[in-house]
Structures are given as structure tokens and as C-alpha cells.
């Protein structure tokens with residue numbers, strides 16, 4: 001008789017078992033804020049297409065303290081998502097050779113974050129300028 | 133044993149298929165010195181406390197890849213992990229995650245061996261070559277393209293770090309994909325089209341959700357996550373190019 005009886009362990013709650021997996025799940029969850037924010041902007045576009053009164057109503061609604069609170073929360077969540085996204089980026093792309101040397105993971109993450117920061121600042125400047 | 137001999141508690145997940153229904157914990161008190169690895173701690177248990185404890189090891193110098201275990205929940209080579217780094221706390225030792233436990237710390241790796249065979253881990257020449265044509269020559273750049281992916285020692289820590297493999301054991305997984313990539317990017321090889329069928333398949337790279345822990349735990353800096361994710365791009369290219377040049381590729 002075969003005495004072998006390989007035991008398969010359960011995967012229940014796998015993501016709680018390692019801090020690395022918890023970080024991964026937070027990263028994935030913060031993507032929901034990115035989607036939610038896209039939804040908000042799309043809704044604004046819809047209100048714009050419905051005429052000035054609808055648009056102004058939408059702008060008023062945005063001034064609700066709850067909405068402002070949500071914006072702050074979304075900012076934190078999306079910043080975290082951006083950071084972890086660029087952190088994993090070097091692992092997801094082919095090697096970049098610069099001057100015969102392979103570009104370090106740190107350099108790739110760093111330039112990604114710098115571009116994201118610059119783009120955000122440029123957008124903020126633009127919108128700020130338009131709003132005045 | 134001298135007066136100031138340090139003693140550490142090692143908690144081992146035991147499983148003996150002929151008598152245990154499921155694995156259970158057992159704690160051993162192991163005297164140790166600062167130069168002792170977790171593997172040496174487990175060997176002490178086998179030699180002096182309980183001869184029935186089963187585990188794999190060979191080189192005890194991070195070369196052979198047989199001593200992988202979960203140490204305090206992290207996939208590690210037990211021969212390069214030291215007891216002193218856990219003392220005075222207890223150290224928990226368990227068979228590598230995501231694999232069936234054969235006995236105690238020994239996993240069943242048959243599934244991986246099949247995967248290893250399926251990737252055709254050897255050079256498939258582009259065309260027949262005669263001896264008179266001499267050896268292949270490669271530039272340092274051509275060597276660089278695959279060298280890192282050829283350092284794998286099949287320790288399987290990366291599989292124990294991959295939740296997607298845990299959830300779906302048919303996923304070809306990090307190390308096999310890294311080795312597959314190693315041959316695909318070798319300038320001497322002509323087997324890429326055949327291997328891409330595997331990359332593009334249900335078992336292929338799209339099981340990966342870029343958790344990235346596999347590359348963190350790899351003791352040989354193979355960066356298997358990189359091989360997997362580069363091949364997502366290759367698979368996508370294969371898929372679209374198929375419409376332009378209908379031959380090979382995704383099925």
C-alpha cells in the first residue's frame with residue numbers, strides 16, 4: 001500500500017500572513033480610489049454637457065465638507081498607489097541599457113516618481129491659473 | 133553543555149502521513165552557538181532529540197537549493213538563515229508554502245519537475261550545425277541578456293512566495309518562466325516560438341498579478357518577476373502580430 005498522502009494547506013486568509021502581501025493588497029485596494037475619482041470627473045463632464053445650471057450645482061456639491069474629506073483621503077490613497085506602482089515598475093520592464101550599463105531599479109523608480117510629481121504640479125498650476 | 137549555553141526554541145510543523153490526519157506543531161529546545169544556521173538547528177533535532185524529523189538539505193552553502201523552508205513565515209534557505217537573528221524569541225519552521233507536504237519539512241515537488249520539463253530547458257539550435265563549424269561565439273552583451281536568469285538553483289522559494297501559484301498550482305510560475313526566458317533570449321537558441329505557446333497558454337504569464345515577492349525572496353537575484361512580466365509584453369506582441377503574420381504563437 002502506498003503510504004503517501006501529500007497534505008495540501010488551505011489558502012484562506014493568505015494575504016494576512018505576510019506584511020508583503022498586506023502591502024500588495026493595500027496597493028490593489030487603492031486602485032479603487034483611482035477608479036472612483038475617474039467616476040467623479042466623468043460625472044462632472046456629464047453635468048457640464050447638461051448646461052450651466054447643472055455644472056454650477058456640481059461645483060457647489062464639491063464644496064461639501066464630506067466631499068472635501070473624500071478628496072483628501074483619495075489624495076493619500078492615490079499617492080500611495082503611485083509610489084507602490086513605480087516601486088514595482090523596474091520588475092515589470094525589459095532592462096534599460098544606458099551607456100553600456102543596466103539602469104538601476106532605484107533610478108527607474110526615481111524617474112517615474114519625478115515624472116508623476118512634475119505632471120501633477122503642471123496640472124495643478126494649469127487648473128489654478130484657469131480658476132483665477 | 134556549558135553554564136552559559138544559549139538555548140533557542142524551534143517550533144516545527146510536523147506531518148507524518150501514516151499517522152497524522154493533518155500537520156501539527158512541535159516545539160524543541162535546541163542549544164546553539166552564534167555560527168549555527170537554522171538548518172543546523174534542525175539537524176540537531178534530528179541527531180539528538182527526534183530522529184523521525186524529515187527535511188532536505190545537501191550543500192549547506194546556498195548552492196544546491198534543497199533546504200528551502202518557511203522560517204517565521206518567510207521563504208528562506210535554512211542554511212543561510214541564522215538562529216542568532218531570532219534568539220531569544222522562538223523560531224517557527226514550516227515546509228515551503230503552496231506545495232503539498234510530503235512529510236514534515238519535505239514538500240512534493242513533482243508538479244514543478246513537470247513544468248521544468250515542459251519549458252524545454254536546453255538550447256534548441258536554429259539550424260543543424262556540424263562540428264567543423266566550430267563553437268558558438270557570444271558577445272558580452274549577448275551573455276548579459278540571459279546570464280542573470282541562468283543563476284536559478286531551483287530552490288522554489290519563489291513559488292512559496294507566489295500567492296497566484298498557491299491559488300492555482302497549474303500556473304507555470306516564477307522559476308520555470310525565468311528559465312524559459314533564459315533560453316528564449318539566448319542568441320544561440322531557436323526554440324522561442326515553441327516556448328511562447330506555453331507563455332501564452334492558460335498556465336502562462338497572465339496568472340501573474342505582479343505581487344513581486346518572488347524576486348524579493350530569491351537568494352540568487354534571478355528576479356523571476358522580471359522574466360514573467362517581460363513575457364506579458366512578448367505574449368501581447370505575439371497575439372497582435374499573429375494577425376499580421378499567421379504562423380505559430382498563441383493557440
Ligand code: SF4
Nearest residue numbers: 284285287288290350
Ligand atoms: S528563481 Fe530564485 S527563488 Fe526561484 S527557484 Fe530559482 S533561485 Fe530559487
Ligand code: FES
Nearest residue numbers: 191192197199211
Ligand atoms: S543546503 Fe544547499 S542550499 Fe541550503
